[in-house]
Amino acid sequence: MTILIKNIKELLQVREPNIAIVKGEDMKHLPTLKNAYLLIENDTIVQFGPMDDCIGIEANKIIDANGKTVLPAWCDSHSHLVYTGDRTQEFVDRINGLSYEEIANRGGGILNSAEKLQQTNEDDLFEQSLKRLELVANQGTGAIEIKSGYGLTIEAELKMLRVIKRLKKHSQVKIIPTLLAAHAVPKAYKNDKQGFLDLVINELIPKVKKEELSNYIDVFCENGYFDLDDTEQILKAGKAHDMIPKIHVNQFNAFGGVALAVKYNALSVDHLEELNPDDMDALKGSNTMPVALPSCSYFLSIPYTPARKLIDAGLPLALATDYNPGSTPSGNMNFVISTACIKMKMTPEEAINAATINGAYAMGISNLYGSITKGKKANLIITNEIPSYAYMPYAFGDNHIDSVIINGTIIK
Numbered sequence: 001m002t003i004l005i006k007n008i009k010e011l012l013q014v015r016e017p018n019i020a021i022v023k024g025e026d027m028k029h030l031p032t033l034k035n036a037y038l039l040i041e042n043d044t045i046v047q048f049g050p051m052d053d054c055i056g057i058e059a060n061k062i063i064d065a066n067g068k069t070v071l072p073a074w075c076d077s078h079s080h081l082v083y084t085g086d087r088t089q090e091f092v093d094r095i096n097g098l099s100y101e102e103i104a105n106r107g108g109g110i111l112n113s114a115e116k117l118q119q120t121n122e123d124d125l126f127e128q129s130l131k132r133l134e135l136v137a138n139q140g141t142g143a144i145e146i147k148s149g150y151g152l153t154i155e156a157e158l159k160m161l162r163v164i165k166r167l168k169k170h171s172q173v174k175i176i177p178t179l180l181a182a183h184a185v186p187k188a189y190k191n192d193k194q195g196f197l198d199l200v201i202n203e204l205i206p207k208v209k210k211e212e213l214s215n216y217i218d219v220f221c222e223n224g225y226f227d228l229d230d231t232e233q234i235l236k237a238g239k240a241h242d243m244i245p246k247i248h249v250n251q252f253n254a255f256g257g258v259a260l261a262v263k264y265n266a267l268s269v270d271h272l273e274e275l276n277p278d279d280m281d282a283l284k285g286s287n288t289m290p291v292a293l294p295s296c297s298y299f300l301s302i303p304y305t306p307a308r309k310l311i312d313a314g315l316p317l318a319l320a321t322d323y324n325p326g327s328t329p330s331g332n333m334n335f336v337i338s339t340a341c342i343k344m345k346m347t348p349e350e351a352i353n354a355a356t357i358n359g360a361y362a363m364g365i366s367n368l369y370g371s372i373t374k375g376k377k378a379n380l381i382i383t384n385e386i387p388s389y390a391y392m393p394y395a396f397g398d399n400h401i402d403s404v405i406i407n408g409t410i411i412k
């Protein structure tokens with residue numbers, strides 16, 4: 001099956017295969033091709049170039065993208081989209097003055113979602129999660145990381161990861177599963193956090209590896225959740241099983257989690273709403289991708305990750321949704337890039353780089369995703385007729401997407 005997209009007004013994020021990450025000053029540059037064509041064969045981008053070179057190319061299906069922009073589908077490197085129910089009551093409680101922390105201390109928050117998830121059967125969880133996955137795919141997400149972490153028991157964590165495995169089989173979207181082994185201390189271990197850590201280390205991680213459910217490991221490194229010592233125990237256990245760390249860190253407090261994650265060669269450090277000079281120093285010279293989650297800052301009214309500070313220091317940055325029922329009930333990457341431009345002062349070029357090639361890097365898949373490159377997967381967004389690509393983040397809240405192609409299949 002071949003698809004030819006012709007008369008593309010502007011083809012964005014055109015890269016050579018050797019570019020796996022974009023950092024600092026380079027993030028300001030978004031390579032594009034005007035008046036272009038692109039040819040897909042099965043699930044792969046096989047050719048693209050100026051329209052003048054399109055003569056004689058035939059295909060099973062031809063799409064005329066006159067006036068439209070084509071770009072790589074979004075790469076959302078941080079989500080928790082497998083969950084059950086919602087937390088609207090906590091949303092209203094926060095409007096009425098309670099903080100996220102106060103709600104968690106009362107047994108709400110992650111523990112609330114865990115209780116619901118433990119009581120939900122696997123098929124129901126799959127159906128609820130599939131709807132969210134289809135929703136974000138229609139919003140242009142072609143690759144997504146999905147975490148466990150609302151199970152908090154061995155069985156419920158395995159249930160989450162098995163649901164993620166089913167989603168992988170069922171969907172064209174590229175899915176990277178992450179074991180969020182230590183998300184909160186379960187009620188049953190309230191006075192025995194070490195007991196819970198031992199359970200994760202001695203039972204959960206080996207079971208996850210045995211069933212080949214995930215190669216990535218995450219911890220919520222935060223006051224009231226898991227401290228540096230706890231986090232290091234999990235990272236060590238993960239390392240012993242060849243698991244790559246992707247860590248929740250510095251959401252509310254900065255106390256050395258970034259340096260610890262870098263020490264364990266984390267692929268990404270996510271949140272970073274709080275960031276101190278030591279964190280910056282740890283990131284410089286590392287292979288770890290900082291990931292900002294602006295929709296979470298927006299929803300919880302907490303600081304935005306200091307994107308300018310990171311990028312101006314020569315570091316890379318990825319943008320992701322954090323889609324989850326508590327801090328970010330939205331998986332819309334279009335909103336993420338708008339918010340990054342509006343609130344974090346990222347340029348449209350920086351935001352698109354952060355949400356495509358750098359997002360792919362933060363999932364370990366930038367060899368096949370995140371740019372328009374021959375040989376990469378045909379994961380594409382075709383926009384409506386828009387005056388320029390900057391119009392996408394500028395006209396926030398509107399839908400600018402005409403079609404979405406994922407894995408060579410037109411899904412919208």
Ligand SMILES: N=CN[C@@H](CCC(=O)O)C(=O)O
Binds near residue numbers: 110220324
């Ligand atoms: N911070 C930790 N985990 C999620 C939120 C979890 C929840 O509130 O359910 C996050 O990334 O924001």
Ligand SMILES: [Zn+2]
Binds near residue numbers: 080322324
């Ligand atoms: Zn998260």
